[in-house]
Amino acid sequence: MRIARHVQKLEEYVPGEQPKSKNVVKLNTNENPYPPSPTCAEVLKRFDLDKLRRYCDPDYTELRVALAKLNKTTAERIFVGNGSDEILSIAAKCFVENDEKIGSLDPSYSLYKTLAAIRDVEWVGAEVGVDNRRPTTDKRVSLFLLTNPNAPTGEFREPETIASFAAKFKGIVIVDEAYADFARANCMALATAEGNRNLIVMRTFSKSYSLAGLRVGYCVGPADLIRAMYKVKDSYNVDAIAQAVALAAVKDQKWMKANAKKVIATRKSFTAELEKRGWDVIPSESNFVFAKPPQRGRDTPVASEQKTPAASRIFAALRAKNIFVRYFKYPNTRERLRITIGTPEQMAKILKVLDAIRLD
Ligand SMILES: Cc1ncc(COP(=O)(O)O)c(C=O)c1O
DSSP: OOOOOHHHTOOOOOOOOOOOOOOEESSOOOSSSOOOHHOOOHHHHHTHHHHSSOOOOTOHHHHHHHHHHHHHHHHGEEEEHHHHHHHHHHHHHSSTTTTEEEEEEEOTTTHHHHHHHTTTOOEEEEEETTTTHHHHTTTTEEEEEEEEETTTTTTOOOHHHHHHHHOOSSEEEEEEOTTTGSSSOOHHHHOTTTOSEEEEEEEEESSTTTTTGGGOOEEOOOOHHHEEEHHHHHHTOOOOOHHHHHHHHHHHHHHHHHHHHHHHHHHHHHHHHHHHHTOOOOOOOOSSEEOOOOOOOTTTTTSSSSSOOHHHHHHHHHHTTEEOOBBOTTTTTTTTTEEOOOOHHHHHHHHHHHHHOOOO
């Protein structure tokens, strides 16, 4: 047995912890605190088991048509994946030659770097809007994964900024809009525009639709790029249950939007509460905040490289109280915590615990 060299040295992506206990206040993987549409439960209750005996529709036609209608486009512009993570991995196979590179914002969704490593190509980080020249002049960057709103920061880039970046960029831009339903605008109109040749917008059912466990994501883009992705996918990449439940969720936009609205309201009040306590919160358009704890006396969070940042110690203290948030140890993220927005009750609980934590 021989493991490929690039896999031997691969630093694998570690997803946020999924605790077994129900007693955990789980604010670490940006799930929705509210349940999915009741129509999803109805579909599951009525699901005909004979549909599992047979293979499912490889083209998930009904779901595709519903997604096309929702986004005012045609089904040939829609691709559906086993979560948007699968779409990313298919894109890395479709749009990158062995001697090309994958780009993304930095910091951003850390899976992108791992995807480049799995594909055995180089990863390049850049600041779109500030540093547009890097990926646009580096001719070897053939795929740019642009998260908007970004994760873990929550920052939002205006669609005009993204449009002008894509217009200059020679390769393909995937605007990862996993969190778009919590933002004030999105890039879908750019993806469905007639003249669009290189921009794909990607969405997921994992966040605003409260269906992370279902594993469904989709993307919208130029028909030739979508066709290429179909060539590469596994035949039955979206199973029969996932197709049926996602279809029910798409048809209940009212439910999804009402939940997103609640999350946005809680995000605003939680941000204000953190700021009152001296935290620095990056303005977020997502279902999470990326926040830096206040400096306490001489105990500055970044007093020295050797010192464990306050964010890391607060992460551990919260965890000891069964409150899970996310901490990324990289140099440009280590001073902050990413906290998913839960219910108002969950956010009141984390604030109460934060108020009781002593770091010295
Ligand atoms: C920016 C971003 N893209 C994609 C995903 C993955 O979504 P999915 O559950 O659809 O694979 C996540 C999950 O946290 C994410 O943060």
